[in-house]
Amino acid sequence: MDDIRILTPTDLGTLIVELRTSGFRVMGPTRRGDAIVTAQIRSVSDLPQGVGDTQEPAEYRLHDRDDGAYFGFAAPAQSTKPVFFPAEEVVWRGRRDHERGGHFTVERDTVDAAPIALLGVRSCDLRAVQIHDQVLSARHFRDAHYTARRDGTVVIAVACSHPAATCFCASLGTGPRPAAIDPQTGQPSYDLLLTEVIDDAGHRFVAEIGTDAGRELADAVEAAKGTETDRAKAIEITDAAAARQTRAIDRDNVHGVLKASAESTRWEDVASRCLACTNCTMVCPTCFCTTVSDVSDLAGESAERHRVWDSCFSADFSYIHGGPTRESTTARYRQWITHKLSSWQDQFGMLGCVGCGRCIAWCPAGIDITEEAAALGRMSVLGSPASAAMT
Amino acid sequence: MTDAAIETATRPKLAVWKFASCDGCQLSLLNCEDELLSIAEAVHIAYFPEATRAVVEGPYELSLVEGSITTPEDVRRIHEIRAQSGTLVTIGACATAGGIQALRNWADVEEYRSIVYAHPEYLSTLDTSTPIASHVDVDYELRGCPVDKGQLVEVLAAFLGGRKPRIPTYSVCVECKLKGNVCVPIASGQPCLGPVTQAGCGALCPSYGRGCYGCFGPQDSANTDSLTRQLTELGMNSDDIVRVYRTFNAGAPEFSAASEAVAVASSTVPAGGES
Structure with a gap:
């Protein structure tokens, strides 16, 4: 939709008020201690204005910025994943019913929450939401809670102008400027796309309209009309952001490389560094594995079934009768990266990685998925001798 | 028998035993304020000197054992307790790994015994502090210094329900x-044992911006070599790294081996010295 608007910082505040007045729970970036996290935004003052970040393998630091930017940072510590897919939730509750001969009465937990407005979501994380939509909501058995939470979401995306050293979305085609259309569904990716511009002409947001709902929001805050020149400026900013990215994954070949690397000697090397701590999977915006665990009280009167995030890096994850099928960290790392960069494609028709770089920054051992993929590529080309069978 | 007496007789008998320890894990049981009445209704508290002088004779369906084995008398007594117990659960870092007192495993007990005590000849002690499972079969080990009361109640509920306790080993x-904490070592550079330590405390220290001290012992897939490299990168010297591995779970095999690897590496004489 060729409709460009210009929002001032004051308009951004009005936009938040407008969303909240309309009944949305606004979720966006905010500073909490040593990091920027995704949390509820009650007013424009909750946004991390004037805060920047640097991210390196196993290192994340905040610093002050002198330009007053509201979105002058890269991927927050956690993505929007917990907004629609919380770390722990009750699936059902059961109570012993003595009037019915001690049988259990089961109550299903239902989601009855306000619709979500994602404010300031980056292209990588928005793509991750689209991937989750496919995994959790578009297949024969839909995740009821996820689908209910996603219902009526408004997306105010922000094009990324400040990628970190850990970012590689450009190489995967998932950013820094989001695609206007979700390639899987054909639906608009966002209602509004903001690009923050700070130059001699002032501090403003170039707003591109994605939907009628987005246009109504722009109208509601009485955003000024923009021009194609403004859009060109916005594209210039994201082009520069893409050009600054130093890490990359070879999108065309990675699927085949992983398929050919099942017996690579690289797995022992990476396993010697991997802590099997699960951090990469917990911060990954697309990792969706969960387990269910039941809790009961001492008297056996009530019970609950909880669904909790789980990780393919824990021994219990693959535990079946007789023991875990992936006993070694070697096997677990291979499973994770192969799923992300190869078998996800076979399963869902897309890669499971969006290039946000969180698994690099938040790995205490600084393991770099782009470096591991590149090393596997080099070794498979060289035709490395097959390693011994892994268990 | 009265109805009350019959009812008491049908509940499983619980005994709580103490070896070398600070009593903190037993106190965790007494700290189960909201659940304590339910526990007392579900089990017959038959032997628990920390809470009551009343003693009911064994055998006991469930024994909770706190503390480590440090004397010849301990060795005799734990075998007796094992013989009297249906299910035996060890609670806390002392009982599951030897506790802080396992530091004696790297020291000369004779030497400090003679320095500390006026009449060392009265003492009868072992050279080592060892976990209960080094001496008798243990049905379940509950980690922590002290144990987490929620996990303790879970172990009791699981025993009563005849199911496996929901105690993660990741x-x-x-x-x-899961709590939404920001990673302490990565965002602030403080050393943290979290990646090699078993969950269970609810990430208590990191929730307050401090690194993990490893109170719950090694996680099921601990890679201490990799963590040691990371602790070094964060600026810790070898002596400090040895100390962080040698606290409440110093005797846990993974932490013990990690501390020894660092100690050996730091004492290695450079090329040209002694071989």
């Missing part, structure tokens, strides 16, 4: 991430 990192 790392503290999982608890941090």
Whole structure:
């Protein structure tokens, strides 16, 4: 939709008020201690204005910025994943019913929450939401809670102008400027796309309209009309952001490389560094594995079934009768990266990685998925001798 | 028998035993304020000197054992307790790993005994502090210094329900991430044992911006070599790294081996010295 608007910082505040007045729970970036996290935004003052970040393998630091930017940072510590897919939730509750001969009465937990407005979501994380939509909501058995939470979401995306050293979305085609259309569904990716511009002409947001709902929001805050020149400026900013990215994954070949690397000697090397701590999977915006665990009280009167995030890096994850099928960290790392960069494609028709770089920054051992993929590529080309069978 | 007496007789008998320890894990049981009455209704508290002088004779369906084995008398007594117990659960770092007192395993007990005590000849002690499972079969080990009361209640509920306790063996990192904590070592550079430590405390220290001290012992897939490299990168010297591995769970095999690897590496004489 060729409709460009210009929002001032004051308009951004009005936009938040407008969303909240309309009944949305606004979720966006905010500073909490040593990091920027995704949390509820009650007013424009909750946004991390004037805060920047640097991210390196196993290192994340905040610093002050002198330009007053509201979105002058890269991927927050956690993505929007917990907004629609919380770390722990009750699936059902059961109570012993003595009037019915001690049988259990089961109550299903239902989601009855306000619709979500994602404010300031980056292209990588928005793509991750689209991937989750496919995994959790578009297949024969839909995740009821996820689908209910996603219902009526408004997306105010922000094009990324400040990628970190850990970012590689450009190489995967998932950013820094989001695609206007979700390639899987054909639906608009966002209602509004903001690009923050700070130059001699002032501090403003170039707003591109994605939907009628987005246009109504722009109208509601009485955003000024923009021009194609403004859009060109916005594209210039994201082009520069893409050009600054130093890490990359070879999108065309990675699927085949992983398929050919099942017996690579690289797995022992990476396993010697991997802590099997699960951090990469917990911060990954697309990792969706969960387990269910039941809790009961001492008297056996009530019970609950909880669904909790789980990780393919824990021994219990693959535990079946007789023991875990992936006993070694070697096997677990291979499973994770192969799923992300190869078998996800076979399963869902897309890669499971969006290039946000969180698994690099938040790995205490600084393991770099782009470096591991590149090393596997080099070794498979060289035709490395097959390693011994892994268990 | 009265109805009350019959009812008491049908509940499983619980005994709580103490070896070398600070009593903190037993106190965790007494600290189960909201659940304590339910526990007393579900089991017959038959032997628990920390709470009551009343003693009911064994055998006991469930024994909770706190503390480590440090004397010849301990060795005799734990075998007796094992013989009297249906299910034996060890609670806390002392009982499951030897506790802080396992530091004696790297020291000369004779030497400090003679320095500390006026009449060392009165003492009868072992050279080592060892976990209960080094001496008798243990049905379940509950970690922590002290144990987490929620996990303790879970173990009791699981025993009563005849099911497996829901006690995860993954790392503290999982608890941090489930709670939405920001990673302490990565965002602030403080050393943290979380990646090699078993969950269970609810990521207590990291929730307050401090690194993990490893109170719950090694997680099921601890890679201490990798963590040692990371601690070094964060600026810790070898002596400090040895100390962080040698606290409440110094005697846990993974932490013990990690501390010894660092100690050996730091004492290695450079090329040209002694071989």
